[in-house]
Amino acid sequence: MGVMLHDEEIEHLTTVLYDLYGYDFNHYARASLKRRVMRLMTIDRVPSFAELLHKVKTEPSYLPQVVQGLTVNVTEMFRDPAVFKTIRETVLPVLATHPFIRIWHAGCSTGEEVYSMAILLEEANLLHRSLLYATDLNPVVIEQIKNGIFPMSQMKNYSENYILSGGKKDFSSYYTAKYNWAKFDERLKSRMIVSTHNLVSDRSFNEFQIIFCRNVLIYFDKELQDRVLTLFDESLDQLGFLVLGTKENLRFTSIAGNYSPFSIKDKIWRKTS
Amino acid sequence: MAENQLNTFQVVVIGGSAGSLETVLAMAQALPAQMQAVIIIVLHRKNDPESILENLLSYKTQVPVREVEDKDEIQPGNIYIAPPDYHLLIEDERTFSLDSSEKVHFSKPSIDVTFESVANVFRQRSIGILLSGANADGAAGLLKIRKAGGTTIAQDPVSAEVGYMPQQAIDLGAAGMVLDEIALISSFKELLNA
Known part of the structure; x- marks a missing residue:
């Protein structure tokens, strides 16, 4: 993953997600949330954080993908x-x-x-x-x-x-x-x-x-x-x-x-x- | 321990895959009983609920060994092992966190993930050591440590049981030093005394 995000950027994103859509990621553990955001940007080919923020703010239809991307959905039957x-x-x-x-x-x-x-x-x-x-x-x-x-x-x-x-x-x-x-x-x-x-x-x-x-x-x-x-x-x-x-x-x-x-x-x- | 020492402990993070276990055990054996550093070990291995690695390491050293649980405190003078089936992250200077997300380089724990996380938080206090393996995991993370001003060592691919992994790091320009096992262990000891 190429981009490196700063804590302030993560905070900016979580604030926007909460204010606009009511999804509260504020108290998610920083280290893994940062990885999720970077992964989302890589998968969706969003070249910069500014563009990600713009997309989140202006395209409500992008929200499900963001929620899907920021949450971890790895599970298995009878795990452990x-x-x-x-x-x-x-x-x-x-x-x-x-x-x-x-x-x-x-x-x-x-x-x-x-x-x-x-x-x-x-x-x-x-x-x-x-x-x-x-x-x-x-x-x-x-x-x-x-x-x-x-x-x-x-x-x-x-x-x-x-x-x-x-x-x-x-x-x-x-x-x-x-x-x-x-x-x-x-x-x-x-x-x-x-x-x-x-x-x-x-x-x-x-x-x-x-x-x-x-x-x-x-x-x-x-x-x-x-x-x-x-x-x-x-x-x-x-x-x-x-x-x-x-x-x-x-x-x-x-x-x-x-x-x-x-x-x-x-x-x-x-x-x- | 003085407060200023607490804030300046070094963080040695060791990554290994196929053929690295003996080297890791030899490194543990070389440790002084009292040390200021934090040692983090990330090995590719099967999910064993019996914590075999923790036991093997405990035979070799007086330093306390712990397989990390979520939000465990990071304390100088300990060896921490990444648990199987989780990525090990550094939440902040004082706290580990775990992540059960997708594999990276077919691996969980991934060496890259922990190397990068250590580089982000501990910057030039990071020491990254990449050992034997047949996987490309670790090379990119080692480069992150080097770019953050940390110290980086790759095991000499010729001396490693499987040279592919350290070779990847060397090709990427991530290795500040390339050392065979004997030299690697003696520099490891020196770095801990520094």
Whole structure:
């Protein structure tokens, strides 16, 4: 990447995005946001920061591409299989004691993790009494969750992850292959509620037994991390579970005192008060 | 430690791919138990949840070794390892951050990403060392460190197990010094004492 952006330029862009469109990137971690902006400029062949700013200000139709570009949409099914194995073996039996299970996948991008969880629930015979809320700030990726169509090229990797997570079935029984795409069974989707939700600006909307927010907080500064964790805290049932990314931690955060480690290596915490 | 020393610690960032592990371990073994610098290691490797690299390094040195978690504090006198499946960034002088975005040069962590981030924040206090590998990752980042006024070393491609990666850096004019393993380790020690 050729251009080198300055902090003031990043601030200028985030101010414009907020003032004109209400998207608040102000408390995104600077180092990665800077990389995202430079990447966006490279991909869209925008030669200078001034031109990027002009485009953002004068072309509202460019906004979805900007939001798509500034947010990271890398995810996979059963990412970190050991985490899903723990959920399968020790979290699901606890969830099963609830008559009805509400799950929130916050910032879930294209939804691979939501489908993974739906598969676990189905195998535990819990899917019919569960609801999976899948949210992301980006309306483009939300549509992909609804479609339930994922690249066929990923299926070998996902199948291996699935087996490592303790899956016993033939993974291909969950989808229909068509050309280069795998379309996942409608019954997995039937228990999903898919919606846009911005963790920065939107509020709590329900009470959940488990919240997944993996590899989202890494893009936020500590102040915003604390705000979002407070939102999760307000949205979790007593004794609810919080699942973060494998390199994220509740330690030193404002809500740490209300949680005890359930599986430290898998970054699963349980609400205690 | 005096406040002025705290603000002037050097940051050594070591990048390696295929064939670099033995050299990294030999470098760790050469470290004094007490040092002021920050050492950051970015190696291409498989996603191992067992932290094998952290354990291997801990056998070789008294210096504390830590695989970085998001927003960890940067403290002089430590070795930090980029975790597998994340890019390691420098948020500011005191803070790491992680990024799980697209691979760069088919790699995550990418050496280029960390080299560039170190160059942006630590400027002339950066020391970049690029070791053996079969990948073009690291060359562009090493050039960023050099242009920021930092010190840059490429392992001599002839002495490296796989010479392709350091050769890329040399071709790009990113390497201030080109050293074989023995010379590299002795200059590494000198730079830390400087």
